[in-house]
Amino acid sequence: MAVMLHLSLMETPPDMPVIYVITPTHMRPTQKADLTRLGNTLRQVPNLHWIVVEDAEVKSLKVTKFLLNSRIPYTHLNAPKPDYCQSGCVARGSEQRNLGMDWLRQNRGPLDSGVVYFGDDDNTYDLELFEEMRYTKQVSVWPVGLIAARWYERPLVRDGKVVGWYTGFPGRKFGTDMAGFAVNLNLILANPEARFVLKGAQSGMQESDFLSKLTKLEYLEPKANNCTKILVWHTRTESAPLYKHVKEKNVDIEA
Ligand code: UDP
Ligand code: MN
Numbered sequence: 001m002a003v004m005l006h007l008s009l010m011e012t013p014p015d016m017p018v019i020y021v022i023t024p025t026h027m028r029p030t031q032k033a034d035l036t037r038l039g040n041t042l043r044q045v046p047n048l049h050w051i052v053v054e055d056a057e058v059k060s061l062k063v064t065k066f067l068l069n070s071r072i073p074y075t076h077l078n079a080p081k082p083d084y085c086q087s088g089c090v091a092r093g094s095e096q097r098n099l100g101m102d103w104l105r106q107n108r109g110p111l112d113s114g115v116v117y118f119g120d121d122d123n124t125y126d127l128e129l130f131e132e133m134r135y136t137k138q139v140s141v142w143p144v145g146l147i148a149a150r151w152y153e154r155p156l157v158r159d160g161k162v163v164g165w166y167t168g169f170p171g172r173k174f175g176t177d178m179a180g181f182a183v184n185l186n187l188i189l190a191n192p193e194a195r196f197v198l199k200g201a202q203s204g205m206q207e208s209d210f211l212s213k214l215t216k217l218e219y220l221e222p223k224a225n226n227c228t229k230i231l232v233w234h235t236r237t238e239s240a241p242l243y244k245h246v247k248e249k250n251v252d253i254e255a
Contacts, residue, residue, distance in 0.1 A: 012046045017134050018114040019048045020185065022100035024093030025063065025121045026055035029246075030237035032062060032255060034121040039070045045130045049114075051103060053096035054078040062254075077103060082198060090203040093120065094196035097178075105189055114185035115140075118178045122237045129231035132223040133182035139215045142224035144180040145233035153177065155220065155227045162220040162227075172208040173217065179232045181207070187214055 021042060025031060035052075042050055050072050054063055059078045067074050079099045081089060097118055104116065115136045119125065133140055141162060143154030148168025153175065156164040165175030174181075188194065194213040196206050224231050247253060 015113070016047045017185070018112070019045060019130055019134055020051060020100075020104060020114055020116045021048060021119040022051045022053065022097055022116065023119050023121050024053050024055060024096035024100075026093075027060065028237075029240055029243035030122065032066065034237055035063070035066055038119070038121055038123075038125070039066070039072060041125050041127065043070065043072050044127055047134075048072065048130065050074040051100040052076050053100050055081055055093065055096055065254075075103060085198060089198060089201070091196055091198045091201040091206050094198055094201075094206060098195045101188055101195065104185065105192060108185060108189065110186055110189065112185060115182050116185055116188050117182040120178065122235060123179050124233040124235045126231040129224075132231065136182050136184050137221060138187055138219055139181055139183050139211065140221040140223045141176055141181045141227065142222070142232070143227050143230050144177045145230040147177055147234040152230050153180070155180075155222055157222045157226040160222065160226070162217055162222050169204050172205065174208040174211040176207055176211075177234055178207055179234055181211065183214060 023038065025035060039050075042048055050067075050070075052063065052067060052074060054060060054077070056078050057080045059076060064076065067076050077096075077099050079095050081095050085091070085095070101116070108114070115133050117130075117133060129142070132142065141155045143152045145152045147153050150168050153165065153167045155162045155176065156166055165172070167175035169175065191214055194210060196210055201209075247255070
């Protein structure tokens with residue numbers, strides 16, 4: 001027992017910044033499978049706090065039970081998408097991301113060291129990604145695989161500085177997906193106006209609009225070997241119609 005304690009203390013030194021992963025999640029046939037896969041990844045990352053935000057009026061039993069059994073330090077929140085998004089919104093998950101940041105602004109302070117990452121439930125994350133982002137000073141960036149009809153999008157780096165973007169959707173100041181950046185906790189706390197905009201949001205612009213409130217291109221910290229390694233993939237789980245036969249009637253199955 002004493003040996004175990006010693007080892008775990010060595011693995012997570014007290015000054016190691018905490019990685020806060022904010023995950024919006026909503027009821028869909030693949031939800032539990034997606035969360036299971038993501039949980040299996042995050043459980044292996046030291047000093048990580050998972051902020052799971054359900055897109056729902058009330059917290060579901062499914063996610064509540066899943067998190068209780070997850071063996072990951074977590075905070076479970078919920079917020080339904082606003083009425084004007086009920087029939088679909090380009091800013092999918094952003095009401096929930098904003099709530100995750102609100103929680104951090106209320107529950108963490110300038111003495112806390114950490115980094116904030118927006119990790120959707122259906123992406124695929126290499127464990128190495130988390131150590132790349134952990135010591136982010138302001139905003140760090142890296143490539144994202146399987147996105148915008150490409151094998152990857154990525155920041156273009158010259159002499160250690162980000163100078164542009166290889167992207168399927170040019171014309172953005174920050175040509176990255178939600179999965180392609182992390183922000184220092186104190187930068188989030190010091191900039192309460194930095195939120196995702198839902199109302200009137202333009203398709204594909206939310207990451208760029210958000211980052212514009214926090215930093216400038218020249219300050220970005222390129223990770224993953226000057227943005228030449230893919231450590232996260234924008235995988236998408238099959239959409240609902242494939243699983244249209246929902247459940248047996250009158251049988252209690254946990255799915
Ligand atoms: N999401 C949500 N409410 C929605 C749609 C999506 O909370 O109405 C979450 C979803 O679970 C995921 C993130 O927002 O974590 C991004 O959604 P999705 O994966 O569907 O977007 P895509 O990958 O297609 O851009
Ligand atoms: Mn997705």
